[in-house]
Amino acid sequence: MKELIARRAARLLERGWIVNLGVGIPTLVARYIDPDEIFLQTENGLLGVGPRPPPERVDPDLIDASKLPVTQRAGAAFFDSAASFAMIRGGHVDAAVLGALEVDERGRIANWAVPGEPVLGVGGAMDLLSGVRIVIAVMTHTTREGAPKLVPECSLPLTSIRPADWIVTELATFRVHGSGLSLVELAPDVDVETVRRRTAARFRDLEAKGA
């Protein structure tokens, strides 16, 4: 299911883009892009992230933002954290793929504070939402208990007042525009009624597409 979401999100990325991948499902997106056409930026200071190395080729000084070993591609560049976030906030990164815990019906995401736990981590999520041109939120459509994650209002604290541009789940892909969500694509063998049943947020369905 996570692979399906990652594969769909990867198709939204365009040739020549600089892309930042968040932790969780977003890291899987790297498997479905052409590394010669899309450049991965990681906020801990590398543009030109390559695939994970085999154990014997791990460099202890070379990791991504998930703190896992990576490689560097030809043409890669290293920089410090201030420069990295200047790129992010300054609008120089084309797209970010971010995991989400909840998304509201205006497309705003909550992905940093976990229910019932003190808020002790935020990382770079707020900066990415404030500055990256296109934000793609990826998540499973419902919680493990089957509760919708696309909701009228987030119960968790928002990561930013800036909404995502796309929301990709294993059931459907939504485009965020103006103030609402539009269903633009269904996953294979999924119908609109299924999506409607598992979604608490209002959205315009496929027929309204292009309107």
Next chain:
Amino acid sequence: MPLEKLIDADEAIRRVLFDGASVMVGGFGLVGMPLTLVAAIDASPVKDLTILSNNLGEPGRGLGRTLQLGKIRRAIGTYFTTNPDVARAHAEGRIEITLLPQGTFIEAIRAGGAGLGGFYTPTAAGTLLAEGKEVRELGGRMHVFQEAITADVALVRAHRADRLGNLVYRKTARNFNPVMATAARKVVAEVDEIVDVGALDPEQIATPHLYVDHLVLARERP
């Protein structure tokens, strides 16, 4: 300033650290964290430290050990969730935590090192992390005021130094280090190797020597 900057890690900590000091520590997780200097903090009697670092290491490793020893009274950083000891210490009231978005955290340190008072950022506007902070509309967007950050001491990790204290970093171990090196009253750099003056390519030097007070050779690695 003495020209001989290379000293022993324990001696460096003895010279720059004191009870209640604020200490910047480089590193993203354990990568680029000056682990030899952190071990020297652990072996020293200093306490009540305010640590400014992205994380507090891992349980029992890096600053995670310093936390277990009860030497950290306050932590300012961005991502403490990966070390469950931090959540426990926080729940038990043993540590005070200040959370900042990562870009705001490092820009506040950059501003501190550059002699600025602060800056406005759109990051976190309208969220929980902007509560109690001055907000201002600039260019049609809400911005949050963030005051600059400096510290008593910065402990940084680099790859190579020359005897003057010029520093060269390696790959993603660079992260917060060169910025922190500009923003503290005393700076100690832990390095893999020290070379003669003139042996480093001036084009590669990310931290010019004027920022560095002491050099220490790395003994501990992740």
